[in-house]
Amino acid sequence: MKKIHFIIHLFVLAALIGCASDDLDIDLDGIAAPANVSALATVTQDNTGKVTFLPKSEGATQYKVDFGDGSPVSDLFNTGGTVSHIYQEGVYKSKIIAVGLNGKTTEVEKEVVVSFRAPENLVVVVTNDLSVSKKITVTATADFALFYDVYFGEAGKPDPLSANNGEPVSYTYQAAGTYTIRVVSKSAAKQTTEYTAEVEAKLVLNPTTSAPTPPSRQAGDVISIYGSKYANIPGTNFYPNWGQAGTFSEFDLNGDKMLNYIKLNYQGIALADGVTIDVSGMEYLHMDVWTADLEKLAIFPISKSNGERKVEKDLTLNQWTSIDIPISAFTSQGGFTVADIFQLKLDTAPVPGKSVYIDNIYFYKAAGESISLPIDFESANLTYTWGGFGNVDASVVTNPNKTGLNVSNKVVKLDKKNGAETWGGASLNFENPFDATKGTKVKVTVWSPKAGATILYKMELSTSPPDGNGNPSVNTEVQAVTTVANGWEVLTFDLTSSASFNSTVKYDRVILFPDFGKTGTGETYYFDDIKQSN
Numbered sequence: 001m002k003k004i005h006f007i008i009h010l011f012v013l014a015a016l017i018g019c020a021s022d023d024l025d026i027d028l029d030g031i032a033a034p035a036n037v038s039a040l041a042t043v044t045q046d047n048t049g050k051v052t053f054l055p056k057s058e059g060a061t062q063y064k065v066d067f068g069d070g071s072p073v074s075d076l077f078n079t080g081g082t083v084s085h086i087y088q089e090g091v092y093k094s095k096i097i098a099v100g101l102n103g104k105t106t107e108v109e110k111e112v113v114v115s116f117r118a119p120e121n122l123v124v125v126v127t128n129d130l131s132v133s134k135k136i137t138v139t140a141t142a143d144f145a146l147f148y149d150v151y152f153g154e155a156g157k158p159d160p161l162s163a164n165n166g167e168p169v170s171y172t173y174q175a176a177g178t179y180t181i182r183v184v185s186k187s188a189a190k191q192t193t194e195y196t197a198e199v200e201a202k203l204v205l206n207p208t209t210s211a212p213t214p215p216s217r218q219a220g221d222v223i224s225i226y227g228s229k230y231a232n233i234p235g236t237n238f239y240p241n242w243g244q245a246g247t248f249s250e251f252d253l254n255g256d257k258m259l260n261y262i263k264l265n266y267q268g269i270a271l272a273d274g275v276t277i278d279v280s281g282m283e284y285l286h287m288d289v290w291t292a293d294l295e296k297l298a299i300f301p302i303s304k305s306n307g308e309r310k311v312e313k314d315l316t317l318n319q320w321t322s323i324d325i326p327i328s329a330f331t332s333q334g335g336f337t338v339a340d341i342f343q344l345k346l347d348t349a350p351v352p353g354k355s356v357y358i359d360n361i362y363f364y365k366a367a368g369e370s371i372s373l374p375i376d377f378e379s380a381n382l383t384y385t386w387g388g389f390g391n392v393d394a395s396v397v398t399n400p401n402k403t404g405l406n407v408s409n410k411v412v413k414l415d416k417k418n419g420a421e422t423w424g425g426a427s428l429n430f431e432n433p434f435d436a437t438k439g440t441k442v443k444v445t446v447w448s449p450k451a452g453a454t455i456l457y458k459m460e461l462s463t464s465p466p467d468g469n470g471n472p473s474v475n476t477e478v479q480a481v482t483t484v485a486n487g488w489e490v491l492t493f494d495l496t497s498s499a500s501f502n503s504t505v506k507y508d509r510v511i512l513f514p515d516f517g518k519t520g521t522g523e524t525y526y527f528d529d530i531k532q533s534n
Helices: 010-019
Strands: 035-043 050-058 060-066 083-086 090-100 105-114 120-128 135-143 147-151 161-164 168-172 177-186 193-201 222-226 247-253 256-264 266-270 284-290 296-303 311-314 320-326 341-349 354-364 387-389 392-398 410-416 425-429 441-448 454-460 475-481 487-494 509-513 523-533
Touching (some): 035 105, 035 147, 050 060, 050 090, 060 083, 120 177, 135 161, 135 177, 256 266, 256 341, 284 296, 296 320, 311 320, 392 425, 425 454, 441 454, 475 487, 487 523
Antiparallel strands (some): 050 083, 060 090, 090 105, 120 135, 135 168, 177 193, 222 354, 256 354, 266 341, 284 320, 284 354, 296 311, 296 341, 387 392, 387 425, 392 410, 410 523, 425 509, 441 487, 454 475, 454 509
16 A cells, blocks of 8 residues: 655545555555646736646645746645746746646646736637537737736626637626626836737537437337437327427437427427327436526327326426336326326426427337347347448347357348458447446357358447547457367457456457458358356
8 A cells, every 4th residue: 555755635645544454455445546747827917927727627725836947846835825036027837737646737838928018919718518508718818928818798707718829718708798898918127018809608508419319128128209319100190280489490409410499498309199008117207408598398298088287397407317217107197097198198297388309209118138248049038130331141040050159049140241341340239337346258159161250249339439430439359269160169359458348348249350360251240158267
């Protein structure tokens, strides 16, 4: 255990010890070094060259500053504190040194410009945040400047916000509207340079990101009304126009479509004529809702036989709210039945005339079985939907070689066709994501037509941003080589051997690459019993 060779806040350590049980060791070595270290550097406008540093970071308890002019490094000082230093005119490379609870340090370089000339060539850029309503970001840059102050011009908020020269500073107004901002750029000179402009704090009136992607589910576990993840009930009318106020459109966000109800009073969603759905076997009604101005949404399933029941849900402004309502919340209201639902109704609560965007409307239940590790392909209730790519075909078939290590009934067959890509393979989505606590090795039973074939095992987080090839950027992959021809063997893939593996990531897709790195020659590979081990 590392000893601490510097003074720390005693109450922090006491709190850690006090919260621990008598037999619990505190692993200080396991605490990461401080991250995201930076500092605001300000200078007095009196030609003295007095610069004050205000550091900040994640995980630091103390700081010290190497001023970069050959003078001694400062003493340690606590989080939230400052240290000042007198500079001669010039440009210096200071270092901000952040110290964690266990003594681990992180340092970053900070350029300090000390000039007794007033800032010149001041350029100010003002932008509205695209995803947060009424948020303005200002970036000011000037020659000879060290920092700048911004007065955002909102009544009752007279104090400025400060930022280093060339770095952004943001402010969120209480109300949308036009405001006068004043930017004061400062060097060590007595004279400052100012910029004044009118800016408009705008409401963000539509989502700029897609709703969360629903998890993979078996067809029997979901009844979908709207969305791109599952098969929807055909013929649904999302604007039956029951005479209510407001309008409707289908909003397209870079190819991702969603419902948009404008100035909502009440609105219906009607299944095709004569169609009803029995959702008594489902457990929840789900939808994702985005709004800039609506605090609550009232949701009504409507039964063909006994009317409607309502549940109200709170919404979070300017971001997606994922709503999951237990079916029992409706059926517990006066014996309401959900065996013949034919409409849904949406209403604002309590004030009409506001707008919402809605995606992923479906009923669902927790799966009795699900596609997750371990996978043996034996379930009669699950559909194992493998997707081949790179001229590789994938399917679940009867085991053609019930001998040796594998006498199970079902296996997955990958045909790597003649001329198939070197990176050809097949993928399967998990319905329950990978859990590293159950083991960081993956064993796969493999039948290969030859020894010496490289098998690549890969997992992806399907919702992560795409990389340059359009594939999820969060992934991990490990290779193993077959040693048996025309027979079953178990290959082990140690995930910890991959630098990209992160045990906290909930990977939700597995991909198998047969004879990886080689062009296809018309050979067939079989895989079974994909499972974790320690």
